[in-house]
Amino acid sequence: DAGVTQSPTHLIKTRGQQVTLRCSPKSGHDTVSWYQQALGQGPQFIFQYYEEEERQRGNFPDRFSGHQFPNYSSELNVNALLLGDSALYLCASSYLDSYEQYFGPGTRLTVT
């Protein structure tokens, strides 16, 4: 049984560009959350998707947007990239009514 998978593993972009990160949840999970982890920091909650709708959102600007597909996979889009967006982006999946969130290995985004 595959766990949470994310693609790509690493990504280098230039300031002002746009990026799309992808996440496939653990089999059977219906809820996907995204987190940003800056170097040396704990993960910060970006948003959560359930039934293709954004269910909760953290303190991130509108440049960060997402989508969930009918198969529960999800995308994170970031527009107008800033140097400060350089971070490890983590996807976590779960059942809606479960405490336990399973994390993927993350996508390392570097903005130059």
Next chain:
Amino acid sequence: GNSVTQMEGPVTLSEEAFLTINCTYTATGYPSLFWYVQYPGEGLQLLLKATKADDKGSNKGFEATYRKETTSFHLEKGSVQVSDSAVYFCALSSITGTASKLTFGTGTRLQVTL
């Protein structure tokens, strides 16, 4: 708002030493509390959890007790191994019973030497 404060690292211990990593939290209501571990180059793994006051979470020799009176959830292990070297994150979830956003501490790096 919710917040989690962890002791700063790195923590360096010899194998078989006793480990304590302090964690305190601020939250409204009755949060659930978690410890996650991150090994180099990997994502986060749930280590243990506690969902109500006085609950003790345990896994792989690690333990933590939910202390509401001191708003703490300190991680302990009686005898660490080199393989325990990783970054440990304390976290809380503010909505009990449902998948909710996790609020993390800044992490504590543990290095265990022979």
